[in-house]
Amino acid sequence: MKKKLVSLLAMSTLILGLVGCGQPTNQEGVGNGEQEKVTVVLDWVPNTNHTGMYVALEKGYYNELGLNVEIMQPPEGGALALVAAGKAEFAVSFQEEIGPALTAENPLPVVAVASIIDHNVSGILSLKEKGIDSPKKLEGMNYASWDTPFERSILTQIVEEDGGDFSKVNLIPNTVTDVISALQTDIDAVWVYYxxxxxxxxxxxxxxxxxxxxxxxxxxxxxxxxxxxxxKYLEENEEQAKKFLEATAKGYEYAIENPEEAAQILVKHAPEVDLELATASQKFLANEYKAEKDQWGTIDSTRWSTFYEWMYENNLISQPLDEQGFTNAYLPQ
Structure with a gap:
């Protein structure tokens, strides 16, 4: 459901000259001098991870708070470097991307301010006929791999915890963009966002x-x-950040309560998206955007720090981060 970046540490070299990429989407009738411009850079092409922001555009939630929000597709190399450099206000990113960015030789001054989906909805998918109903059964199978240390570390652990031998998994370098087609070729299993x-x-x-x-x-x-x-943006634009997150939270709450209408809004703004898939996906994510929480967007400090402990122990980040890298302070109170 999102494009995994091949290198998480190369982003800081790709900052300059990237702002003009992608196709922007903003709200009709906005942009006068009284409104504050806010740019959001996506992680990949528009999909149901992003619906709450498109709803906030369509329903005028940003406009009501004096914001002229533009949503853009990402440059080659990702969006995180843009917000670090002040070239955009917000970006869709991932905890597994932020950790290496914070601990790189030239760290990026970035922070997560909201969880889009409360729980990790990714995993390994295979055709039932392959019989891969546990990680150990990946042995001898062709797995489509992004070939990153992060991916290999997770796969190694789940296979070995199940009593398997990760060295027996056939890693096929393949950035799958069409899972249905891939699973009907020589690919037996692939990491997906369900x-x-x-x-x-x-x-x-x-x-x-x-x-x-x-x-x-x-x-x-x-x-x-x-x-x-x-x-730096948060330090200088506290109220704007709060307004953006207030309207965005309202958009995701609408998508939770109205998945079919939310899917139609997404497709209106991104007509290349299949409406049937968007609708089914929205119904699935309606139970996942905030899951058991009362409020969309909050991040649990224990889950956050526990994962970074694992990344540090597996040499995926160069120093401990504990609870660094996120804040709930700008979400609606």
């Missing part, structure tokens, strides 16, 4: 086995995706 690709396989009538990471080990219930911004 709210999009898993739902798509259901609509296609494919019988599948799905291994959710958060069920295999609670450490892997990390926050992916999140909304992130630059620390």
């Amino acid at each position: 709210g999009w690709d898993g739902v798509a396989t259901e609509l296609a009538g494919l019988g599948t086995n799905y291994l959710p990471f958060r069920d295999l080990n609670p450490i892997f219930d990390f926050y992916t995706p999140v909304l992130a911004t630059g620390t």
